[in-house]
Amino acid sequence: MVAPLKVGLAGLGTVGASVIRLVAEGKDQLAARCGRPIEIVAVTARTKGKDRGVDLSGIRWVDDPVMLARDPGIDVFVELMGGDGDPAKAAVEAALSAKKPVVTANKALLARHGFALAQLAEANNVGLNFEAAVAGGIPIIKALREGFAGNSFARVYGILNGTCNYILTRMEQEKLSFAECLKDAQRLGYAEADPTFDIEGFDTAQKLSILASIAFGTKVDADSIYVEGISSIDSADLMAADELGYRIKLLGVAVKTDTGIEQRVHPTMVPKDSAIAQVMGVTNAVTLDADGIAPITLVGPGAGGLATASAVVADIGDIARGAHVSPFGCATDSLTVAGKAPMQMHEGGYYIRLLAVDKPGTAAAIATRLAEQQISLESIVQRHLGTEGGKDARAVSGPVPVILITYATTEDAVRRALAAVKADQVISGEPQLIRIEKNR
């Protein structure tokens, strides 16, 4: 019999408890699949006494994560504490330095210190696996890191935050406001009491930075990501998107451009017939556009104790099997510093929703400002608010909603045109701007 792989686990939240359960219940299967038994031999967490609904008897308790990481009795260290600083960082560093492979679900840590940790793992010739850090139960890291060794990627994008997709789905399907849906998401435990990190796109950005690094062979660079959240999305936008053949999703998008890697997180209009547009509720999805082949999309649970634990256990399984893959897909000295493609150079179509002042010359002024920036329009929808009830449109005073869809242009041109339109005082309030992401 081969000696078991002895696991030390730090962090006993929902995911940690599920890992313990999966490893215990799937013992024989796991041993058969990995060629050796896997045993959780020691754990640590903030509070010792707490009932976590799993059997911890026979598992040694260690008070300090760094101590556990260095413990000579463990072969692999699993970090499920979270946070981009200590104790998670110190513990992961301690484990790697002690030549113990690490499995972590910590996206924040990787987005900030991923490159340095990969160097440390490499220097000590041990693995650093983090399938659970991006899109929970979807094996996207494995797919990207190992499944396309011969391919170059043109674009990688996805729905990486279940909270935002849940909110957008409910807003669309039930014609509810953002505020109502957020409240429900909080009530159901899909959103935090302070939802900023999720709804403003920061969570998506951290995950995107990890995917982009692997896809493009670049050093993780979360700081250069353009980030815009979903709190400004109005039901009117979702309804207009529907009429125009789109859905609105918060996407993380990384694209190879002539100037470098463009990384951005923002509400995005996606064609209704795209695979990503079908993804509803808390579900996550990632689409890989490799050169020369049709898009590949992976869809599944992005969060949840058991789904995330599946990814953690698969990572442990890879270590048990002796697999050794570079953390970001290739050796750290091959990872390049990505040229940053600035957002103002972004090229694509735009959805623009304006409240036009109802006076002569307004349409001409808007059209002129767009034309000055060489922006062509694919469609214009203007609807006098009163007409739906059958009343004469002229009877309604006040600003009129106008929706414009542009052909491909640049962020810079759109921004300039809208600034000029605003200066002309022909619109009321701020224009709404949503980028369109086409299928290739």
Next chain:
Amino acid sequence: MVAPLKVGLAGLGTVGASVIRLVAEGKDQLAARCGRPIEIVAVTARTKGKDRGVDLSGIRWVDDPVMLARDPGIDVFVELMGGDGDPAKAAVEAALSAKKPVVTANKALLARHGFALAQLAEANNVGLNFEAAVAGGIPIIKALREGFAGNSFARVYGILNGTCNYILTRMEQEKLSFAECLKDAQRLGYAEADPTFDIEGFDTAQKLSILASIAFGTKVDADSIYVEGISSIDSADLMAADELGYRIKLLGVAVKTDTGIEQRVHPTMVPKDSAIAQVMGVTNAVTLDADGIAPITLVGPGAGGLATASAVVADIGDIARGAHVSPFGCATDSLTVAGKAPMQMHEGGYYIRLLAVDKPGTAAAIATRLAEQQISLESIVQRHLGTEGGKDARAVSGPVPVILITYATTEDAVRRALAAVKADQVISGEPQLIRIEKNR
């Protein structure tokens, strides 16, 4: 510098040529990702002189595949010849016996001899990788084999044949007949001159047998698969499906049941809101239902030279990295003989389309026969053919189409009920029967 991995490749069709191109063009990236260079050093194919649009200069030509497989100058043997017998089988056996890992795209060979080949690979302690054998560019074998080490699967199903999905998509979207769409598929190169293997479900069955073996840890057993193709599908079925909230897809389905593994290939009604229902045209998709977590679906190109070559190159990359995973996910002595769940015990909902004779008592007879078998109906749609034109329904004589959707029942009960209905002579011709596959 690490020594390159020397590859011998047998079979220079579209996939083989694409592999040579990918390896040549992605040389540096491949070396960075796999930790060592990969070189195609020798090839063999049926005809030597032929122009395949790739540069074969500097690559040694070997006349015989078995000779190539044993060639001391190669480290890994790639088999892209196809066919479940020799020379593919003999060559793969020769390579494994010579302790050379094998990469193959040969579903037929694996469906028939997969277990024996896995034993041979194991005895010689070398890998046998076949990502390209199922669903082309989708990394489904890797996902199943490595991505869910801790999970048990309840069901695995997918669209595994692009030809059938192309035909069904066009039939649905353009209301065309099966014959018209098949002809177009042949013209476009999506279907063979003799399309039987694809359209009658045999290709799907071979692929399903491989997925089922890995998912359930069983010996490949293609012979026990119930197989039904799409040639009997009528536009009327697609239209009825649409009205009832379904789409029709040719699915390969493997389910764990109390009596064993149920493996079946047949046209299937899938709810329109399922991920699999969104998959159109030649695209493939596989959904994994692991215990306790939401379904995971992988969507992408199921065929095509470059997509399939991507999978082959990724498999070679795994060998270059020294990864070693059992061919079917665990050691051959852990693979069990699956109890075969017979099709007559299949449980699920059914779509039944009948041509009812237009005479008093017909509806009562049908209802009685179903009730005798304890079959409950979810919906009944009966439409007199003449009514659409506004004419009086009574004016139309002849049989009337009736569509029934049952609640979950057994195959056996449905078959008995329909036999009784036929014996009653209240229907004209053969009833159409399509199984419904629900989301979990």
